[in-house]
Amino acid sequence: MKGLKKQRRIQIIAVAVVALALSTALIGYALRDGINFFRSPTQVTETPPGPNETFRIGGLVEEGSLIVNEDEQIAFNVTDGNAVVAVTYTGILPDLFKEGEGMVGTGKYINGVFQASEILAKHDETYMPVEVIDALKEQGVYQAPNGADS
Template sequence: MKSLKKKRRIQVLIAAGAALLIAAVLIGYGFRDGINLYRSPSQVASDPPREGEVFRLGGLVEEGTLKRGQGHEVSFTVTDTAKTVPVRFAGILPDLFEEGQGMIGTGSMQGGVFVANEILAKHDESYVPREVVESLKSQGVYVDPKAPNS
């Protein structure tokens, strides 16, 4: 009788372990395209992503680089004041998108150009995306507009 209970317990533990392993593999498979890492232009320059890798690029839209093409095509340059990355986007830009302001785009590198499929922009006069602020602070060029005496 004890031998049967022991075998049953081992079988249940093996089945539970197998179910846990299958669940972990399925979760990992589901997240494979859902995780988009943030990169600044300096990070893109120092450690280029592989061709087709989807990631988020953030920084400031460089003054004088916004060019509108046919239809809804636009191109511009994103900078963190140390490095720049050319960006191409086909779609409707957010209403508050403009030069000199913070933005984050989701897309991939194609031939040295970041091809964005989504662009996010600031939502008020003092907003800059958190990742952009951290990147600019690491460069030593960011001054918080909400801080006194800035």
């Protein structure tokens, strides 16, 4: 009788291990497209990602680079003060999107151009995404707005 209990216990543990491994694999498979890594323009130019990799890029919209066509085709450059990456986007830009201001875009880097599927801009006078601030600080070009703690 003791042998049967021991065998049953081993079978239950084996089934639990297989179920855990299977559920971990399914969760990883489901999240593979939902994880977007952040990169600064310097990181993108130094180590360009593959054309099928979706990621986020952030920095400041370069002054004088914003071009908006009538058919909602938008082109501009994003910079971290060290490197510049060309960005294209089709759609309507957020109301607070301006040259010289912070932005974060999600998309793919194809043939030297970041093709954005989503563009986010700051939401008030002092906000800038943490990733953008960190990247700008790394380059030594970040200046905190007046009255803002950083």
